[in-house]
Amino acid sequence: xxxxxxxxxxxxxxxxxxxxxxxxxxxxxxxxxxxxxxxxxxxxxxxxxxxxxxxxxxxxxxxxxxxxxxxxx
Amino acid sequence: xxxxxxxxxxxxxxxxxxxxxxxxxxxxxxxxxxxxxxxxxxxxxxxxxxxxxxxxxxxxxxxxxxxxxxxxxxxxxxxxxxxxxxxxxxxxxxxxxxxxxxxxxxxxxxxxxxxxxxxxxxxxxxxxxxxxxxxxxxxxxxxxxxxxxxxxxxxxxxxxxxxxxxxxxxxxxxxxxxxxxxxxxxxxxxxxxxxxxxxxxxxxxxxxxxxxxxxxxxxxxxxxxxxxxxxxxxxxxxxxxxxxxxxxxxxxxxxxxxxxxxxxxxxxxxxxxxxxxxxxxxxxxxxxxxxxxxxxxxxxxxxxxxxxxxxxxxxxxxxxxxxxxxxxxxxxxxxxxxxxxxxxxxxxxxxxxxxxxxxxxxxxx
Numbered sequence: 155x156x157x158x159x160x161x162x163x164x165x166x167x168x169x170x171x172x173x174x175x176x177x178x179x180x181x182x183x184x185x186x187x188x189x190x191x192x193x194x195x196x197x198x199x200x201x202x203x204x205x206x207x208x209x210x211x212x213x214x215x216x217x218x219x220x221x222x223x224x225x226x227x
Numbered sequence: 228x229x230x231x232x233x234x235x236x237x238x239x240x241x242x243x244x245x246x247x248x249x250x251x252x253x254x255x256x257x258x259x260x261x262x263x264x265x266x267x268x269x270x271x272x273x274x275x276x277x278x279x280x281x282x283x284x285x286x287x288x289x290x291x292x293x294x295x296x297x298x299x300x301x302x303x304x305x306x307x308x309x310x311x312x313x314x315x316x317x318x319x320x321x322x323x324x325x326x327x328x329x330x331x332x333x334x335x336x337x338x339x340x341x342x343x344x345x346x347x348x349x350x351x352x353x354x355x356x357x358x359x360x361x362x363x364x365x366x367x368x369x370x371x372x373x374x375x376x377x378x379x380x381x382x383x384x385x386x387x388x389x390x391x392x393x394x395x396x397x398x399x400x401x402x403x404x405x406x407x408x409x410x411x412x413x414x415x416x417x418x419x420x421x422x423x424x425x426x427x428x429x430x431x432x433x434x435x436x437x438x439x440x441x442x443x444x445x446x447x448x449x450x451x452x453x454x455x456x457x458x459x460x461x462x463x464x465x466x467x468x469x470x471x472x473x474x475x476x477x478x479x480x481x482x483x484x485x486x487x488x489x490x491x492x493x494x495x496x497x498x499x500x501x502x503x504x505x506x507x508x509x510x511x512x513x514x515x516x517x518x519x520x521x522x523x524x525x526x527x528x529x530x531x532x533x534x535x536x537x538x539x540x541x542x543x544x545x546x547x548x549x550x551x552x553x554x555x556x557x558x559x560x561x562x563x564x565x566x567x568x569x570x571x572x573x574x575x576x577x578x579x580x581x582x583x584x585x586x587x588x589x590x591x592x
Contacts, residue, residue, distance in 0.1 A: 155292045155320055155579060156265045156371040156423040158480075160231060183348055185378035186489040195231045197426060197480055200318075200368075201346020202375040205426040205486050209231045211479040216235060219456055222248065 158199035160207055163192050171196075171203060236450030245455040246278050252462035253280040258414055259461055260407075260551050262400060263421030264291035264579030265449055271584040273451040279458065286551035287581035289403050289507060290421060292368045293320045294549060294573040294580045297503040298537040300396040301326035304365050306532045307394060308339040314357065316350035317365035319343040324576045327537035331365075347379035347393070354383070354391035363526045366393040371423040373397045373515055374489040377496035380524050394526040395516055398502060400424050401432045402513035407550060408440045415551065417443040417461030419454070422477045427493075429485030430473050437471035448477040496521050505573060506539055506546025543572035548581050555582040555590075562586060 161173035161182070171184050175198065183202040184190055196203035235241075261267055267287045270276065276285055289295050305326050308315035315331065322332045322343060335341040340360075344350050347364050354362035366376050376393055383391045400421060407415070420433055425446045436442050443464035447457035457476045464471055475481055495518070502514025517525040539545070543565075544558040555561050555574070565571035567583050574580035584590070 155368060156263055156421060158423045183378060186374050186492060188488055200372055200375040201348045204489060205480050207231060208479050212231060215479060219241060219452055
């Protein structure tokens, strides 16, 4: 039930954001992430953006995974 | 999705390297508990148990909110749904969970107006569109979900919606982990901590697990590489000299401080209360009740329905499964008298229940 999916904010009006979820368009609540901006990737859960997804952190974690994986084999 | 490539977190070649790293670390038996039902489902779906050495046991914890909703709360939600003029709005997972007599689905079949919604905002919309109805939202979920409902309650107040309320049956994760650890009934060598609960509460509330109980913790994402990496980190913590800590594998979605705006909204509307966990018992300050300023949105107060004492179905061992004491296939009902189409207990009903995940993906210990 804690499933949350990535969505990209395309526009913001009246405390709601229009987001793109792999081509699916949806209008979601922004009350929990008032600082979110157009272009941000967010985690969508139960109709609300609950957190930002940081693309730089996603890259960094993957880079570490690649490195640690290689050192063992 | 340009600018964010999460597909590579499923890369098979890298997964094999992580599996090799785990195998090298699995020098002694280890029991790791995944706390979150979404992890339970991902571990079964991606066949993680089949990839890692048998010495590493993955135990499911109490992280399926539907599973831990008490019989009394389900009975009261059903009783509210049966009141004339009420629309009971709920997340889909709750509908088939058996109470002591029937489920919300059975109540709906008997004429109650039970509607499945995706968000509390959908329930609020029903209330606005149907002012003659009393719309009650079944408030179930952990810290990931409860802020969305708190925000909806604030919106209802600000818009002056008088026919919307919430039956609060929320649960908090850290007190449940404290209860498992202080119960002392199961040896746990590490916790795979829930990524999306942590996206709200951050990493600090788990520190007591590492600092006071000496148990390693890793906050993990939900892709296969996230889970494998978290398992490797837990085993490394156990083997290392530095002692247990709370590591964050899921930093792309979990800042250390969580989401302070969401926590502020949650604390504005709700306050911690003692809560009954199905098949586990009462855990102090592990639930959320309305603060006095929002009491008029409290369906438990508005409808004041007493539920008769209820007992679990004969032989159901969901409680032991959720505390990590047994694996699902150690229950006599599992796969025989208890299946997803005809469940005995809540762990087989919710798609995130450990028993349902084991049954669906053919997991064996």
